[in-house]
Amino acid sequence: MHSLTWxxxxxxxxxxxxxxxxxxxxxxLSATSSNLSEMSKMSLISDRERFARTLSTEVSPLNVEEEDLIKHRDSLVHWMQPH
Structure with missing residues (x-):
């Protein structure tokens, strides 16, 4: 159970x-969109996605069902949205 919580x-x-x-x-991107070329924007987006993939592979949980994690993530993202 401790492993699941962790x-x-x-x-x-x-x-x-x-x-x-x-x-x-x-x-x-929105603040500097007029100053960035389209290539720079794509580079920033791909850097963000690469970082997100690195995070998810480095800290991937071992003993938790993926479906449970998706539900947990979705509820967390919903909670963090401005109301």
Missing amino acids: NLELSCLTDILTYTLKSLTDLL
Whole structure:
């Protein structure tokens, strides 16, 4: 049970970091869109996606069903949305 809790905490942290990185990248893109070429935008987006993939593979939980993690992630992302 401790392993399950630890893996969910890692998953939660990964989701928070990924969501924060996505939000910051989106904010940067919208704030500087007139100054960035299309290629620079695509580079930033691919860097964000590569970082998110790295996070998810480095901290992938071992003893938790993927479906449970998806539900956990979705509820966390919903909770973090501005109301």
